[in-house]
Amino acid sequence: MKKQYLFYGLILGALMILMRLIEYRFLIRSHVFELYGGLIALLFMGLGLWAGRKFTQKRAPVEIVQVPPPVFDENKINDLGISKRELEVLQLIVQGHSNQEIADRLFISLNTVKTHSARLFEKLEVNSRTKAINRAQELGLIRVN
Amino acid sequence: MKKQYLFYGLILGALMILMRLIEYRFLIRSHVFELYGGLIALLFMGLGLWAGRKFTQKRAPVEIVQVPPPVFDENKINDLGISKRELEVLQLIVQGHSNQEIADRLFISLNTVKTHSARLFEKLEVNSRTKAINRAQELGLIRVN
DNA sequence: GCCAAAATCACCCAAAAGTATGACAATCAC
DNA sequence: GTGATTGTCATACTTTTGGGTGATTTTGGC
Numbered sequence: 001m002k003k004q005y006l007f008y009g010l011i012l013g014a015l016m017i018l019m020r021l022i023e024y025r026f027l028i029r030s031h032v033f034e035l036y037g038g039l040i041a042l043l044f045m046g047l048g049l050w051a052g053r054k055f056t057q058k059r060a061p062v063e064i065v066q067v068p069p070p071v072f073d074e075n076k077i078n079d080l081g082i083s084k085r086e087l088e089v090l091q092l093i094v095q096g097h098s099n100q101e102i103a104d105r106l107f108i109s110l111n112t113v114k115t116h117s118a119r120l121f122e123k124l125e126v127n128s129r130t131k132a133i134n135r136a137q138e139l140g141l142i143r144v145n
Numbered sequence: 146m147k148k149q150y151l152f153y154g155l156i157l158g159a160l161m162i163l164m165r166l167i168e169y170r171f172l173i174r175s176h177v178f179e180l181y182g183g184l185i186a187l188l189f190m191g192l193g194l195w196a197g198r199k200f201t202q203k204r205a206p207v208e209i210v211q212v213p214p215p216v217f218d219e220n221k222i223n224d225l226g227i228s229k230r231e232l233e234v235l236q237l238i239v240q241g242h243s244n245q246e247i248a249d250r251l252f253i254s255l256n257t258v259k260t261h262s263a264r265l266f267e268k269l270e271v272n273s274r275t276k277a278i279n280r281a282q283e284l285g286l287i288r289v290n
Numbered sequence: 291g292c293c294a295a296a297a298t299c300a301c302c303c304a305a306a307a308g309t310a311t312g313a314c315a316a317t318c319a320c
Numbered sequence: 321g322t323g324a325t326t327g328t329c330a331t332a333c334t335t336t337t338g339g340g341t342g343a344t345t346t347t348g349g350c
Contacts, residue, residue: 083326096276099307111329118308128336129307130274131241228296243336256299263339272338273306 076139080123089116094133221284225268234261239278 077087085106092102099113106113121127124135222232237247244258251258266272269280 085327093275096271096273096279098273098275108327109329111331112327114308115328118310121308126241127308128241128243130238130243130278133275133278134241230297245336253297254299256301257297259338260298262337266338274337 080139082120082123086116086120086123089113090120090132090136093117093120093129094136225284227265227268231261231265231268234258235265235277235281238262238265238274239281 082090088106089102092105097105099110099117103110103113117129117132121129121132124132124139126132126135227235233251234247237250242250244255244262248255248258262274262277266274266277269277269284271277271280
């Protein structure tokens, strides 16, 4: 970690010096300007550093999401317009089966499973099976027995 | 890692050069000073933000482990040899996040998330994230309450 | 300070999952 | 018997995951 700081410091310093040299060649502006720019750079760099640190430390910790008690609720299934077959697929998804496994178990093609799961995801308003698992447990769509 | 340094260096250099170019173009006009200052401010603010985030990313996530409410079995985590970071990843997987989302949240690369999850799957003796979710819930590796 | 474990990242390849669209038959309500 | 719904399947394509390997860096314990 310290090495990194040092490294970046050096890079920054080197670039600053480089800037100076180039600037000298053009001889266009007064030193006031450079001072001003440097100061601004330093100031905002510091501000950025501070802000970055501040935001990062709060966002980084992984919050543990509380899962509501999974109570099986048949009404929700109807509310969401989930069909019988879709529910079967959902159950197998929640149990951790792959699409191929589900296809084999229900004696339907892989494509059909995909169709069902796609519709399922739509109705559950998710875009992946892992999120569907969460959502299903949240909503109590699945019997936990 | 070397590549990364180089990359950052180049980015920085490129920005510097860009600054110079822009500066040159506006030299003739009157409001150069303010423009230039603002630009510097913005650039370094961004740089600072990035750096602050980068440098603090590793420390922050560690905190979660001490959060109290446990009805989960910590012994099993040790038994299986699951590391702290791996557990974090597991928690996010169980919560339904994609690898990319996990990477973003933990401020690590997608590749790293894959490495963690691969080891995780090994230790949990599964071969997919959905099965890992089941297994984690079975073993009580995750705080559910 | 050194060593081992943990964490990070990269690259490649293959498999699985997801998206979009279209099609067709069975069932059921009206 | 018509229309809507459901279930089935396909093709094509993109994205995500998973598996394997190797490497560097950081951390923690001794």
